[in-house]
Amino acid sequence: MTKRLSDCRVTVVGLGLMGASLCMDLVQGKLCREVRGVARRAETALSAFFTNAVDQATTDLHSGVAGADIVILATPVRTIVDMLAEVGPLLWPGTLVMDMGSTKGDICAAMDELPHHIQPIGGHPMTGKETAGFESAEPGLYKGATWVLTPLPRTSQETIDLSLELVHAVGAKPVVLEPRRHDKLVAAISHLPFLLASALVHTVDCTGVDDPTVWRLAAGGFRDTSRVAASDTRMFMDILMTNREAVLAQLDTLDNQLHELRALLANGDEAELRAKLTHSQKLRAEWKKD
Amino acid sequence: MTKRLSDCRVTVVGLGLMGASLCMDLVQGKLCREVRGVARRAETALSAFFTNAVDQATTDLHSGVAGADIVILATPVRTIVDMLAEVGPLLWPGTLVMDMGSTKGDICAAMDELPHHIQPIGGHPMTGKETAGFESAEPGLYKGATWVLTPLPRTSQETIDLSLELVHAVGAKPVVLEPRRHDKLVAAISHLPFLLASALVHTVDCTGVDDPTVWRLAAGGFRDTSRVAASDTRMFMDILMTNREAVLAQLDTLDNQLHELRALLANGDEAELRAKLTHSQKLRAEWKKD
Numbered sequence: 001m002t003k004r005l006s007d008c009r010v011t012v013v014g015l016g017l018m019g020a021s022l023c024m025d026l027v028q029g030k031l032c033r034e035v036r037g038v039a040r041r042a043e044t045a046l047s048a049f050f051t052n053a054v055d056q057a058t059t060d061l062h063s064g065v066a067g068a069d070i071v072i073l074a075t076p077v078r079t080i081v082d083m084l085a086e087v088g089p090l091l092w093p094g095t096l097v098m099d100m101g102s103t104k105g106d107i108c109a110a111m112d113e114l115p116h117h118i119q120p121i122g123g124h125p126m127t128g129k130e131t132a133g134f135e136s137a138e139p140g141l142y143k144g145a146t147w148v149l150t151p152l153p154r155t156s157q158e159t160i161d162l163s164l165e166l167v168h169a170v171g172a173k174p175v176v177l178e179p180r181r182h183d184k185l186v187a188a189i190s191h192l193p194f195l196l197a198s199a200l201v202h203t204v205d206c207t208g209v210d211d212p213t214v215w216r217l218a219a220g221g222f223r224d225t226s227r228v229a230a231s232d233t234r235m236f237m238d239i240l241m242t243n244r245e246a247v248l249a250q251l252d253t254l255d256n257q258l259h260e261l262r263a264l265l266a267n268g269d270e271a272e273l274r275a276k277l278t279h280s281q282k283l284r285a286e287w288k289k290d
Numbered sequence: 291m292t293k294r295l296s297d298c299r300v301t302v303v304g305l306g307l308m309g310a311s312l313c314m315d316l317v318q319g320k321l322c323r324e325v326r327g328v329a330r331r332a333e334t335a336l337s338a339f340f341t342n343a344v345d346q347a348t349t350d351l352h353s354g355v356a357g358a359d360i361v362i363l364a365t366p367v368r369t370i371v372d373m374l375a376e377v378g379p380l381l382w383p384g385t386l387v388m389d390m391g392s393t394k395g396d397i398c399a400a401m402d403e404l405p406h407h408i409q410p411i412g413g414h415p416m417t418g419k420e421t422a423g424f425e426s427a428e429p430g431l432y433k434g435a436t437w438v439l440t441p442l443p444r445t446s447q448e449t450i451d452l453s454l455e456l457v458h459a460v461g462a463k464p465v466v467l468e469p470r471r472h473d474k475l476v477a478a479i480s481h482l483p484f485l486l487a488s489a490l491v492h493t494v495d496c497t498g499v500d501d502p503t504v505w506r507l508a509a510g511g512f513r514d515t516s517r518v519a520a521s522d523t524r525m526f527m528d529i530l531m532t533n534r535e536a537v538l539a540q541l542d543t544l545d546n547q548l549h550e551l552r553a554l555l556a557n558g559d560e561a562e563l564r565a566k567l568t569h570s571q572k573l574r575a576e577w578k579k580d
Contacts, residue, residue, distance in 0.1 A: 126507055126508075126509040127509055127510065128509070128510060128511075129510075130575075145509065146506055146507055146509065148507065175503065175506060175507070177503070181501070181503075182507075184497070184501075185497065185501065185503060185504045185507050186507060188493060188494050188497045188504055189494055189504055189507055189508040189509070189511065189512040190507075190509070190511045190512065192490065192493065193490060193511040193512055193514075193515035193516070194511060195548070195551050195555075196486055196490060196515060196548075197515055197570075197574070198547075198551065198566070198567055198570040198571075199544055199547040199548045199551060199570075200482065200483060200486060200544065201570035201573050201574050202547045202566070202569070202570055203478060203482065203540060203543045203544045203547050204478050204479055205569075205570075205573055206543050206547075207474070207475065207478045207540075207543075211471070211474075211475065213465065213467070213471075213475060214475045214478055214479055215577060215578075216436055216465060217416055217436055217438065217465070217472075217475050217476060217479055217480075218416075218479040218577065218578075219416040219417055219418070219435065219436065219479070219480070220417065220418060220419075220518075221418075221479065221480045221483040221484060221518045222479040222480065222483055224483075224514045224515070224517040224518060225483035225486060225487055225514070225515055225517070225518060226483070226574050227514040227515070227574075228510075228511045228514060228515060229570045229571060229573075229574040230571055230574040230575040231571070232571075233564060233567045233568050233571050236567060237560065237563065237564055237567065240555055240563070241558070241560065244555055244556070244558070247555065248552065248555065248556055250493060250497075251548065251551075251552050251555075253493045253496050253497075254489055254490065254493045254548075255545075255548070257488075257489040257492045257493050257496075258485070258486075258489045258541065258544075258545070261485050261488065261489060261541075262538065262541050265530055265531075265534055265537065265538065265541075266534070266538055268531070268534075270527065270531065273527065273530070274523060274527055276488070276492070277488055277523045277526060277527065278523050279492070279495075280487075280488040280489075280491035280492055280495075280519045281488075281519060281520055281521070281522075281523050283491050283495055283519075284487070284491050284516050284517075284519040284520040285420075285520040287505060287508070288505075288508075
């Protein structure tokens with residue numbers, strides 16, 4: 001018999017920005033039978049309960065996941081990997097286990113070690129903020145966002161369908177990908193921008209040591225280009241360490257691109273430099289126009 | 291006798307984003323005696339006139355600047371340099387000539403060639419948008435923005451005072467700098483971010499050639515980090531070509547920073563990588579908090 005989201009008890013483990021925002025959508029939209037939240041800190045669990053972000057809250061992983069139809073892990077990536085081993089034996093047969101981590105290779109490998117009666121599927125909503133934590137959570141965060149799903153070979157069609165129902169229910173747009181392909185693509189559009197932003201802040205800091213006025217002049221160009229450098233370091237450490245090869249490959253491509261731009265500028269090759277800048281100008285201006 | 295802004299006929303040459311926004315502030319705030327706009331295209335001149343962005347509009351530089359007390363050049367940098375030579379002999383003695391260009395070295399050198407009875411001063415409001423042109427102009431653009439002024443040795447105190455009055459009148463915050471110092475600082479916080487953004491778009495494009503899904507996954511991190519790549523290419527060509535040495539030096543510093551991050555990631559040196567990312571996280575999060 002096919003499960004519907006409206007029949008499901010959903011447990012979200014990790015009540016940071018991503019997990020708590022999902023809970024809020026589920027509760028406010030009455031999208032499922034019950035929403036349970038598991039937080040590391042008692043304060044967060046209490047805040048989530050008393051602001052009606054969840055129906056029930058606990059700091060105890062074991063009682064939190066007991067009897068759940070859907071368990072969603074929304075902690076930093078390496079905590080998800082560790083937690084999968086712990087949580088597996090506690091779950092009912094047929095339980096759907098999804099995660100919200102930003103890399104999928106290591107997580108899906110750990111998911112494949114779950115007992116055979118568990119139904120795992122990787123998940124990654126492509127949205128976020130520089131501010132982390134429960135305080136930053138908000139309903140509607142996933143509206144219009146791309147939400148990648150990475151099924152395993154063992155993932156049943158029913159599990160994929162129920163996952164798609166969840167993604168659609170919060171207004172997101174599902175994209176189904178193989179885990180390693182996901183990791184390669186997000187290395188380019190998410191992990192590389194983070195490292196670039198960090199390198200930019202460090203570079204401005206080098207000038208700022210001698211001449212702090214540089215920080216007063218910094219305006220929109222610096223603000224936007226460096227914004228993701230303010231993201232949660234712990235989250236990004238896990239992301240980078242679980243996607244090293246793909247990130248290093250993107251860094252090398254970027255290095256080539258920057259050196260090409262540098263050479264054109266150094267040689268005063270205006271025609272080629274203009275052509276290259278015009279190409280990226282057009283690509284960026286046309287992105288998401290259709 | 292000291293001139294006040296309210297007594298002045300102001301001519302703005304170039305009715306793009308920067309020039310037209312300034313005209314709108316001057317006209318709507320009744321900040322000066324008259325605002326004349328000089329546009330390259332008749333269409334722009336007519337639009338500016340019929341939307342009351344200016345009191346008078348023309349496509350003729352010579353009649354546009356005739357009799358002005360203040361002339362503000364708001365075209366791309368190299369056009370400003372060329373125009374300074376043309377405009378010098380047309381101006382009344384004592385006319386204040388300012389510009390709004392993004393680099394100051396070449397412009398201030400050209401300003402120093404103006405006839406001795408002209409009063410030049412460099413200017414650079416630190417604000418903008420990715421969209422260029424008269425259509426993007428808006429009143430209030432300069433509110434709260436830093437506006438750099440670069441006086442020449444020949445610039446009188448009266449000229450500096452009148453320039454400060456203008457900057458304050460549109461709600462901007464003046465910072466007085468020597469031209470070469472300005473150019474070094476903006477290379478770090480404006481020209482470098484532009485090249486980084488362009489290199490990022492090209493890098494994603496490299497992945498996108500094989501797997502266009504990458505563009506669908508791109509979200510906030512890519513959006514912000516790449517935003518300035520959509521800026522006007524012509525404007526940035528002039529900026530880069532008139533600030534090559536400073537930009538190349540910043541590119542080299544960035545290159546070092548990126549290689550350091552790359553090495554830490556490749557070697558799995560988590561402690562050092564975390565320390566470095568935490569430092570940029572803090573710097574970026576604290577920027578402009580005070």
